[in-house]
Amino acid sequence: MISSGEGAIRVERPTKTLRELALEKVRDAIISGHFKPGERLVERDLCAQLGVSRTIVREVLRHLESEGLVTNPTNKGPMVALLDIGEARQIYEIRGALEGMAAKLCAEKGDPDLVAQLDAALASIRKAYALNDMRSVLEETTGFYEALFTRVERQIAWGVVKLMTVRINHLRSMTIKTEGRSVDGPKQMQLIVDAIRAGNGAAAERAAIDHVRAAAAIADAVLSAQVPAAES
Amino acid sequence: MISSGEGAIRVERPTKTLRELALEKVRDAIISGHFKPGERLVERDLCAQLGVSRTIVREVLRHLESEGLVTNPTNKGPMVALLDIGEARQIYEIRGALEGMAAKLCAEKGDPDLVAQLDAALASIRKAYALNDMRSVLEETTGFYEALFTRVERQIAWGVVKLMTVRINHLRSMTIKTEGRSVDGPKQMQLIVDAIRAGNGAAAERAAIDHVRAAAAIADAVLSAQVPAAES
DNA sequence: CGACGGTTTTTGGTAGACCATAATACCCGA
DNA sequence: TCGGGTATTATGGTCTACCAAAAACCGTCG
Incomplete structure (x- = not known):
């Protein structure tokens, strides 16, 4: 995808950021059914479960929202998307x-x-x-x-x-x-x-x-x- | 899309959250060319320009990233995506x-x-x-x-x-x-x-x-x- | 039993701090 | 002047604490 001109000798440190880790965890949890469709995803609860701050959790939820795995009724808080x-x-x-x-x-x-x-x-x-x-x-x-x-x-x-x-x-x-x-x-x-x-x-x-x-x-x-x- | 059983007399306040507003602003700015491809999107600058907090800006950037409008090279910070x-x-x-x-x-x-x-x-x-x-x-x-x-x-x-x-x-x-x-x-x-x-x-x-x-x-x-x- | 009203929960949003790292500027010696 | 090492700065990544407002919950009173 990236046109790296100088061959493949790049060092490529796979520095996963905390957010990416959290994203994968939550996504897997949804996919695997650990969080069931319709279930509420309370930000602060997720913070505790993942051991990360709200900043991270919010970004993760937003990301999953744009993936369609999470819906976010305004003023109600995010929940696992229901599959119609x-x-x-x-x-x-x-x-x-x-x-x-x-x-x-x-x-x-x-x-x-x-x-x-x-x-x-x-x-x-x-x-x-x-x-x-x-x-x-x-x-x-x-x-x-x-x-x-x-x-x-x-x-x-x-x-x-x-x-x-x-x-x-x-x-x-x-x-x-x-x-x-x-x-x-x-x-x-x-x-x-x-x-x-x-x-x-x-x-x-x-x-x-x-x-x-x-x-x-x-x-x-x-x-x-x-x-x-x-x-x- | 939503099966609202009770007709169309809903009040439907289009309460756009700040985040949604900001998202549209930035997206439009990119689409309209106000931010040019390859240009860096510095979080704190965007905060100032949009008049919102970093939390919001980061969520917006994440969203645009998953839309493909923004790329996020690790350790470099987000920039407007280049179109190959x-x-x-x-x-x-x-x-x-x-x-x-x-x-x-x-x-x-x-x-x-x-x-x-x-x-x-x-x-x-x-x-x-x-x-x-x-x-x-x-x-x-x-x-x-x-x-x-x-x-x-x-x-x-x-x-x-x-x-x-x-x-x-x-x-x-x-x-x-x-x-x-x-x-x-x-x-x-x-x-x-x-x-x-x-x-x-x-x-x-x-x-x-x-x-x-x-x-x-x-x-x-x-x-x-x-x-x-x-x-x- | 049901309506009312207050308390708690939870989200939306903010401010500011801290650290790590990358890039840059700078400075000093050979 | 050149090279290299160091200080500084810019910026992202992350955390904590805080506030307002909407919802949800709950208990009391009619």
Whole structure:
């Protein structure tokens, strides 16, 4: 991303600032469900729990707000964002559009290295499924798509997809556990890779969209079942 | 967005918090070029200029950072983000994908009201061009696309497009001033509307993509000319 | 049981302090 | 004059304390 002219001998001290640490902690806590949707996030409580000052906490909350993980009704204080079923559908749709675009570009690029990388990622996913290691499944799947985007220099689209993804993370972890997903999921991704290998852009796009669509359908079912009819 | 059960008699005091005000001010200052790309944004200076405390300024900077308008090199302090030509291309591409998607959905919906609204927006754009009122051109164009997205309930995609758009705002204001743009721009948008009116989803999608593509091409030319060869 | 009124909680926002580090200016000796 | 080391300054990162106002809570009284 940064055009550092002078090679890779940079010292790169990964000085994480306290704020970044706190941000990750809170984000993970939300994603992992430690803080449940709708739960209030009281600034001073967070200060105590994180062991940092309000300055930090406020900045973190603001950041998460702009990520869509936290909502902030004025004069009420921040809370973990609720995921609307309509929003979830929209997010899956956006992912479909962008992942389809990336897959198409990959196919048109015709880079054997890329195909190899995707194959490897897919193998890892299958292995993780076999071991029932859902955490790794998610991780490797993320890696698969990261390659899909970044190998054709689409960092920004990848950023958007990541942003969207954190908001539906708990849905993701439910969809991958669904009956048959351990077979269907990789199979659909295989179709993407095959189309890319064949250099068939249109097919790659379609396959990517289909894969997201399948995940969306499962998520939809999960959400509908989970909240059959929220009373007024 | 919010399901307020009890009708529209809400008092709705638009109590903007200071922070929100400050955020808009700074964002506008960046978009309008008051703060130029690469310029340092010194926290204490901003405090003085905005008349708010450092807490607020820091939160605002963090927010703009996650919008991509500000970068924050560690140990250096925030500065207005530089727009890379590659990033600009990526952004136009994403807009193409999403606006194409929205246009297609609009066509498939077949809502006469929507068509009327788009026609009206387009008329306003033409009028603004005739008056050489570029500010209004931008505004009305935004309205056009907002309708395109929100009329088919794609608020999230619209949010993404808005996010992308602020980052290329100065490019936008240059492209619309380009020779012939006052004719070509509306003409291309007319094609979108026509396709929607005809209920032709594929054509609407194509027209939307073409329109973005044309803008991207101009932006590309502008950027390439502007920075012929940035030295190492 | 319900309305009223006060107390506590919590947010929005401010001021100012402290430290660490990066950049800059400066100064002194060879 | 040049080189190098040191003092200074600018700035971000972080903390604490404080205030006002909105909300939430709670207990009392009609």
